[in-house]
Amino acid sequence: MTAEPRPVDRCFWTPGVWMLTALMAAAALTLILRFAFGLGMVTNLDNAHPWGIWIGIDVAAGVALAAGGFTTAFLGHILGRHYYEPVTRPALLTAALGYTMVAFAVFVDLGRSWAIWKFLVFQNHRSVLFEVGICVMTYLLVLWIELLPAVAARLGRRVRLLGWIDRGVRKTMGAFIILGVVLSCCHQSSLGSLMVIAPTKLHPLWYTPWLPLHFLLSAIAVGFPMVVVETGLATRSLHLDSEMPVLVPLSRLAAAALGVALVVRLGDFVARESHLFIDGSGASISLLVELVLGGVLPLIMLLIPAVRRSRGGLFVAAALVVLGVLINRINVFVVALSPPFAEHAYVPAAGELIITAGSVAALMFLYRAAVTYLPILSARKLEEVH
Numbered sequence: 001m002t003a004e005p006r007p008v009d010r011c012f013w014t015p016g017v018w019m020l021t022a023l024m025a026a027a028a029l030t031l032i033l034r035f036a037f038g039l040g041m042v043t044n045l046d047n048a049h050p051w052g053i054w055i056g057i058d059v060a061a062g063v064a065l066a067a068g069g070f071t072t073a074f075l076g077h078i079l080g081r082h083y084y085e086p087v088t089r090p091a092l093l094t095a096a097l098g099y100t101m102v103a104f105a106v107f108v109d110l111g112r113s114w115a116i117w118k119f120l121v122f123q124n125h126r127s128v129l130f131e132v133g134i135c136v137m138t139y140l141l142v143l144w145i146e147l148l149p150a151v152a153a154r155l156g157r158r159v160r161l162l163g164w165i166d167r168g169v170r171k172t173m174g175a176f177i178i179l180g181v182v183l184s185c186c187h188q189s190s191l192g193s194l195m196v197i198a199p200t201k202l203h204p205l206w207y208t209p210w211l212p213l214h215f216l217l218s219a220i221a222v223g224f225p226m227v228v229v230e231t232g233l234a235t236r237s238l239h240l241d242s243e244m245p246v247l248v249p250l251s252r253l254a255a256a257a258l259g260v261a262l263v264v265r266l267g268d269f270v271a272r273e274s275h276l277f278i279d280g281s282g283a284s285i286s287l288l289v290e291l292v293l294g295g296v297l298p299l300i301m302l303l304i305p306a307v308r309r310s311r312g313g314l315f316v317a318a319a320l321v322v323l324g325v326l327i328n329r330i331n332v333f334v335v336a337l338s339p340p341f342a343e344h345a346y347v348p349a350a351g352e353l354i355i356t357a358g359s360v361a362a363l364m365f366l367y368r369a370a371v372t373y374l375p376i377l378s379a380r381k382l383e384e385v386h
Contacts, residue, residue, distance in 0.1 A: 005089055005150065005375040008238050012372050016237065020361040020368075027358020030351045031108065039111055042351025048342035051109065053352050056333035058105030058359055060191055061326045062098050063136070064219045068230065069095025069143060070184035071223030075253070077177045086246055086378035089150060090234065091227050093376055096143035097363045103140060105359060128193045135187035142180040145169055150374045189216040195332055203336035205277050205287050210268050211332075217261035222325040224254035225298075225318035232315040234371065240379040248308055251318075255302035258321060262295050286327070286335050294324010 034042045045052055068091040075081050076088040107113050124130050152166035169176070192215030195202055208214070227250065231243050269275070278284040301307045301317035308314055334346070371377050 005086075005378050007154070007373055007375055008240070008371050008377055010238055010372060012368070017365065017368060020365045023361035024358050024365065027355045027361070030354045030358070034108065034351065034355070035113070039109075042349060042355070044347055044349040044352070048339045049346040051333070052346055053330070053334060053348045053356055054105050054109040056330045057326070057356055059102050059109075060333045061329040062102045062105065063188065063191060064215070064222055064325050064329055065226055065322060066095040066098030066102070067184065067188065067219040067223035068226040069098075069223075070181045071220060072227060073146070073177050074181050077174070078181065084246060084250065086243060087227050087231055087250070089147070089376050089378075090230060090371070091223075092143060092146050093150075093367060093370055094226070094230050096140070096147055097366050097370075099136060099140040099143060101359050101363050102136065108355065128190055128197060132187050132190045132194065135183045135190065139180055139183040139187065142176050142183065145176050146173070146180065149173075150376055153375050154373065184219075185216060188219040189213065191215050198337075201337055201339055202332070203277075203283050203338060204272075205274055205283055206332050206336040208268055208272060208274075210264075214261070214265055214268070217257075217264055218325050218328060221254070221257040221261040222321055224250050224257065225321035228254070228314060228318035229322055232311070232318075234367075234377060235379055238371070238377075240377065242311055243379055244309075244311055244314075247314060251302055251308045251314055254318065254321070255299060255308075258295070258299050258302065262291075262299060265291075265295075283331075283335060286331050290324055290327040290331055294320055294327055298324070 030042055039045050043052065043054075072084060072088045072091040076084045107116055110116055119130060119133050148162075148166055148169050152162050155162055157163065189212035192211035192213070195207070196209055196211050199207055228247050231247060234240065235242055278287070298317045298320035301313065301320070304313075306313070307317060
């Protein structure tokens with residue numbers, strides 16, 4: 001392992017990349033139908049169900065799973081733990097791509113997508129959604145500014161203007177990092193506030209005035225595990241040296257953050273006597289899967305030193321945390337949402353699933369392209385190690 005990021009010298013067009021391309025092509029064709037004939041052509045959305053998995057997965061879960069960017073930036077730059085620098089830039093790249101896909105998903109989900117700019121002009125300063133929109137938009141800009149040094153390192157000599165901008169940005173990078181952390185905390189919690197204002201539409205298993213705090217704590221808890229998962233997938237698929245010397249101490253922080261999030265969540269759950277609503281229904285089973293499989297089990301695993309030191313064990317534990325937060329956002333935004341005048345339950349259409357899969361494929365495709373041509377990853381190739 002080396003602390004100096006560099007492009008990964010690997011063949012780009014692998015079978016896996018071609019598979020991602022096929023998924024993106026299918027999503028592109030579905031998007032043509034969506035914009036040509038409207039949402040009703042490719043979705044099961046209606047007046048009673050104005051949002052579905054595009055909001056639950058592509059937006060709410062996407063924002064949470066991109067939390068590795070601000071958590072590692074806070075750890076490496078603000079707290080000065082430069083030992084974690086090798087995983088900071090990849091985490092920022094994942095966050096930047098994730099938030100870009102979030103913005104794209106909102107654009108696709110809006111019935112009148114061409115009017116997406118109007119919230120910037122006709123501002124409602126008392127709206128939770130306005131705060132989320134402003135924070136996400138600003139943080140997305142900050143993320144790409146934080147990645148500018150990586151782009152300038154590759155193209156700065158060819159594009160003089162880029163090199164000049166990069167030198168100016170480096171002098172104020174600390175301010176951008178602090179701004180990014182603040183913005184992240186604001187919109188992570190505000191997504192929870194968005195559901196607090198809908199008490200009659202949310203299942204009592206999930207509704208609580210403390211949703212903003214739960215959303216923020218769960219985002220912090222999933223930040224480091226997401227870095228573990230991303231690093232594990234990148235090093236394995238690109239045949240790079242393991243980053244375990246960095247990930248093992250990071251896993252201890254992940255266990256602490258997950259423990260705090262679980263204690264606060266379960267304490268609120270007991271205080272509200274929500275256990276009375278666990279009745280064997282689909283909603284209660286989904287909640288138990290979220291808490292046990294995505295919370296309690298990975299916490300136990302992360303508290304075992306042997307698991308933290310095992311590459312496979314640590315990856316599984318981190319993946320369970322990621323899965324738990326993903327299920328939580330789906331539960332809150334899709335499963336728990338019960339519009340009072342709905343005549344039938346919402347089931348995502350094939351078009352919604354295809355576009356979601358294509359969005360994830362696009363994120364992975366762009367990540368692969370970025371680490372291939374830009375100095376993002378620090379791990380050495382395996383043949384250089386042996």
